[in-house]
Amino acid sequence: MVDTPFFKLDHLTICHQNNDQKPIIDDVSFSLTQGQRLGLIGRSGCGKSVTSHAIMDILRPPLIRKQGQATLLGQDLFTLSLAEKRRVRGQGIFCIFQSPGSALHPALTIKQQMSEISTVTHQDKTTITDAIEYAFDRMQLPLRCLEQYPHHLSGGMKQRVLMAMALLLKPRLLIADEPTTGLDVLTERDVLSAMGIMLEETQSACLFISHDIRIVKKVCSDLLVMQDGKIVDRCTRDELTYRERAETTREIIDAMRVA
Amino acid sequence: MRNFILKRMATAIPTLLGMSMLGFFMVALTPGDPVEMELRRLGVIFTPDQVAALRQEYGLDQPIFKRYIDWLIRLFHLDMGQSIASGRSVLEEFKTHLPLTLTLASLSLALSILLSALFGITAALTRSQTLGNFVQFFSIFLVSIPSFWLALLLLFIFALSLEWISLLGSGAWYDLILPVFALSLGSAATMGRLMRDRILTVMSEDYIRLAIVKGLSPSLILRRHITKSILPPLITNWGVTFGALLGGSLIVENIFNLPGLGQMALQAVFERDFAILQAYLLFMGLIFFASNFIADLLNYWLTPHFRERTNSQGGAK
Amino acid sequence: MKILSMRATPLGLNAGIILIGCLLLIAFFGESFAPHDPNKMDLVRRLDGMSWTYPLGTDHLGRDVLSRLMSGTLLSLGAAIMTSMTILFIALPIGLISAMIGGWVNHLLMRITDIFLAFPMIIFSLVIIGFLGASLNSAIIGVALAWWPSLARLVHTLTTDALSKDFVLASRQCGISPLKLVIRHILPQILPPLFVIMSLEMASILLVLSSLSFLGIGAQPPEAEWGAMLNEARPFFTERPGLLLAPGLLISLAVMGFNLLGEGIRHKLDNRSPFRW
Numbered sequence: 001m002v003d004t005p006f007f008k009l010d011h012l013t014i015c016h017q018n019n020d021q022k023p024i025i026d027d028v029s030f031s032l033t034q035g036q037r038l039g040l041i042g043r044s045g046c047g048k049s050v051t052s053h054a055i056m057d058i059l060r061p062p063l064i065r066k067q068g069q070a071t072l073l074g075q076d077l078f079t080l081s082l083a084e085k086r087r088v089r090g091q092g093i094f095c096i097f098q099s100p101g102s103a104l105h106p107a108l109t110i111k112q113q114m115s116e117i118s119t120v121t122h123q124d125k126t127t128i129t130d131a132i133e134y135a136f137d138r139m140q141l142p143l144r145c146l147e148q149y150p151h152h153l154s155g156g157m158k159q160r161v162l163m164a165m166a167l168l169l170k171p172r173l174l175i176a177d178e179p180t181t182g183l184d185v186l187t188e189r190d191v192l193s194a195m196g197i198m199l200e201e202t203q204s205a206c207l208f209i210s211h212d213i214r215i216v217k218k219v220c221s222d223l224l225v226m227q228d229g230k231i232v233d234r235c236t237r238d239e240l241t242y243r244e245r246a247e248t249t250r251e252i253i254d255a256m257r258v259a
Numbered sequence: 260m261r262n263f264i265l266k267r268m269a270t271a272i273p274t275l276l277g278m279s280m281l282g283f284f285m286v287a288l289t290p291g292d293p294v295e296m297e298l299r300r301l302g303v304i305f306t307p308d309q310v311a312a313l314r315q316e317y318g319l320d321q322p323i324f325k326r327y328i329d330w331l332i333r334l335f336h337l338d339m340g341q342s343i344a345s346g347r348s349v350l351e352e353f354k355t356h357l358p359l360t361l362t363l364a365s366l367s368l369a370l371s372i373l374l375s376a377l378f379g380i381t382a383a384l385t386r387s388q389t390l391g392n393f394v395q396f397f398s399i400f401l402v403s404i405p406s407f408w409l410a411l412l413l414l415f416i417f418a419l420s421l422e423w424i425s426l427l428g429s430g431a432w433y434d435l436i437l438p439v440f441a442l443s444l445g446s447a448a449t450m451g452r453l454m455r456d457r458i459l460t461v462m463s464e465d466y467i468r469l470a471i472v473k474g475l476s477p478s479l480i481l482r483r484h485i486t487k488s489i490l491p492p493l494i495t496n497w498g499v500t501f502g503a504l505l506g507g508s509l510i511v512e513n514i515f516n517l518p519g520l521g522q523m524a525l526q527a528v529f530e531r532d533f534a535i536l537q538a539y540l541l542f543m544g545l546i547f548f549a550s551n552f553i554a555d556l557l558n559y560w561l562t563p564h565f566r567e568r569t570n571s572q573g574g575a576k
Numbered sequence: 577m578k579i580l581s582m583r584a585t586p587l588g589l590n591a592g593i594i595l596i597g598c599l600l601l602i603a604f605f606g607e608s609f610a611p612h613d614p615n616k617m618d619l620v621r622r623l624d625g626m627s628w629t630y631p632l633g634t635d636h637l638g639r640d641v642l643s644r645l646m647s648g649t650l651l652s653l654g655a656a657i658m659t660s661m662t663i664l665f666i667a668l669p670i671g672l673i674s675a676m677i678g679g680w681v682n683h684l685l686m687r688i689t690d691i692f693l694a695f696p697m698i699i700f701s702l703v704i705i706g707f708l709g710a711s712l713n714s715a716i717i718g719v720a721l722a723w724w725p726s727l728a729r730l731v732h733t734l735t736t737d738a739l740s741k742d743f744v745l746a747s748r749q750c751g752i753s754p755l756k757l758v759i760r761h762i763l764p765q766i767l768p769p770l771f772v773i774m775s776l777e778m779a780s781i782l783l784v785l786s787s788l789s790f791l792g793i794g795a796q797p798p799e800a801e802w803g804a805m806l807n808e809a810r811p812f813f814t815e816r817p818g819l820l821l822a823p824g825l826l827i828s829l830a831v832m833g834f835n836l837l838g839e840g841i842r843h844k845l846d847n848r849s850p851f852r853w
Binding site: 273274277278281285286289383386395396399400402403404405406407408411412414415419426458459462463467468471502503505506507509510513524525527528529531533536537539540543544547548 | 588687688690691692694695696697698699700702703704705706707709710779783786787790791792793803806813814817820824827828829831832835836839849850851852
């Protein structure tokens with residue numbers, strides 16, 4: 001793939017507000033081309049999720065961005081005004097986080113949470129209803145879910161509801177932050193295949209964050225390995241088996257093999 | 260809905276009975292024989308026989324439990340006895356004084372809710388540290404000012420310095436403006452702090468993160484996602500606050516010389532008018548109960564999701 | 577991902593500590609440092625303005641306002657402390673017993689707190705005072721009777737939490753006596769949070785007690801309780817409104833001190849981090 005990158009992250013560094021000791025994210029750079037699926041793996045707590053928060057610009061204090069630049073289609077994301085940032089969120093970059101259990105609003109029906117997307121995509125009522133029904137069909141969700149509240153749905157269904165939202169938004173870049181954590185193997189397979197369908201349909205690029213190299217190998221063509229806030233290795237899926245990879249990569253591969 | 264009401268009523272019965280017992284025994288166990296006190300008040304010289312006869316007439320020779328039942332039956336017929344001081348029936352006294360207190364408390368609740376939303380939303384959503392700190396400090400300040408002192412300050416400013424209003428009141432509707440403000444500011448600040456707290460808690464939830472990432476506008480997130488989550492506990496709190504405002508009206512009625520229930524009760528304390536005090540306690544308890552009940556109903560109606568009833572606990576200050 | 581934020585000691589907490597510290601100093605030493613005898617009347621100089629001899633002026637009986645405020649600090653704070661001690665004295669055993677015994681005892685006790693909580697607190701206090709006769713003692717009893725149920729509920733909740741800890745369960749299974757269990761395991765767990773709450777409650781108790789005195793059904797003249805001083809000064813509101821300034825300010829500062837203290841500690845324990853758009 002030699003397309004010009006349409007999303008670039010340069011020299012992202014994130015620190016703790018009050019102490020300038022070791023940064024949480026240390027000079028991370030990577031780029032994605034149109035439609036590319038990039039995996040980001042590393043052990044828990046190495047800063048994967050923080051990276052995704054930083055890209056969406058929703059870091060919470062005490063974490064702050066020390067330096068770095070994110071460009072989507074030539075737009076510098078971090079210097080945008082609040083209103084412009086809002087326009088990038090959703091249709092530009094959308095994010096599916098881990099723990100689907102708490103991701104949906106407990107007191108709004110699924111339908112309410114789906115159809116409010118029309119305020120972002122500027123669709124009228126019938127268009128959005130049709131789109132929702134189509135998306136549910138693609139994600140193999142029964143339509144009766146629409147009138148239900150999140151606590152009526154299983155974890156896998158909730159995650160597929162989030163995928164359906166992505167289908168409506170058609171983001172240029174989708175960040176999937178451990179979307180299968182906490183799901184059993186069969187549900188995981190369903191969710192992943194739903195995600196495959198969704199990505200195919202939206203033609204989005206995807207940053208897939210996981211600690212599970214097995215899944216990353218299934219989903220992504222390229223991958224980054226993160227350790228203590230640094231990118232320590234980059235390779236394609238096919239290069240993974242080679243033994244001359246970085247320490248951390250080998251560790252992860254070995255660990256998977258034992259399991 | 261009807262099931263919910265019936266269920267809620269049924270669970271309330273023991274509490275209501277308990278309330279009535281508390282009210283009854285408070286009087287029954289107060290030292291001093293009511294008959295002797297009454298006779299002494301009238302300045303009548305009495306023989307032990309006469310006292311015994313009177314005691315029989317009042318039913319005081321009956322076992323205490325029987326007296327409680329009789330009293331309860333009379334209560335159901337709205338017979339709450341007579342005020343010793345005025346000689347009028349307690350019911351009459353209430354009819355005269357209740358409307359003012361209810362108006363005062365209701366207006367104050369409305370104003371408190373309005374102002375607390377202003378305080379709470381500003382304090383929670385502002386990105387300016389200075390403004391946030393200012394609102395926080397100002398609200399602690401308002402919480403700490405006693406309402407009677409606030410009322411006196413307001414009177415000092417508007418009646419003595421600016422001379423916009425008369426100290427004695429004019430009998431017009433705008434007499435209520437200052438009392439309502441004096442009564443509301445403290446609870447507005449308390450409620451505002453609660454609201455800020457709730458908003459910040461909700462805003463650290465994952466579903467707000469999703470709403471932001473979806474690209475929804477801040478106003479939609481606030482109107483829909485945040486409001487939907489913070490409203491139930493706030494409504495419960497409104498019910499409790501109404502009770503606190505009923506109590507607080509004691510003080511402002513006194514300062515602004517408004518003839519409400521609080522003034523009546525205060526008078527009764529000085530005159531040791533037990534019939535009035537007993538009725539006041541029960542009545543206020545009942546109104547407080549009703550306000551909590553309405554809050555529960557509102558919650559039930561507004562949030563079909565939270566159909567499982569949450570216990571409204573905690574009293575009013 | 578859990579990030580505990582270590583915040584610097586907030587300004588408010590410091591301010592609260594300083595305020596309460598000053599008031600306690602005045603409470604203990606105020607009477608001996610007061611420029612005049614707080615109850616000495618000087619009918620020639622009634623309702624005087626500020627002067628070098630009488631820094632805050634004199635009241636309607638020619639008594640020095642500053643001296644009265646200083647000597648009244650002990651009474652006002654003392655009454656609030658007495659009240660909260662009484663509340664703890666009732667609430668602590670009831671909360672502990674109901675949580676530890678459970679079953680119908682718990683049910684009954686919690687029902688009783690429900691009944692007390694069904695009345696607005698200040699109204700309940702007022703009625704109690706009505707039956708006992710107006711005095712500072714009645715006010716303390718009235719407020720304590722209105723207040724204990726909410727505290728008892730709190731103790732109940734804290735104790736239930738404490739009882740569910742693994743090490744408590746373990747020592748219970750080892751057959752530790754209930755009294756030892758309470759002293760060794762329960763109290764050390766529930767007292768710290770309880771005292772934070774009590775600091776906030778002190779603020780409300782101070783407010784209510786001074787309100788009752790202001791209404792004339794708490795502390796009675798010539799006691800130099802702050803609320804009672806305000807009550808005494810009321811008839812002279814138009815003549816000398818300044819007389820109502822100092823006691824009210826002092827009450828507000830004391831209440832604010834306890835509020836800042838409690839809030840400050842709570843803020844330090846707070847580790848929420850909201851998302852911003």
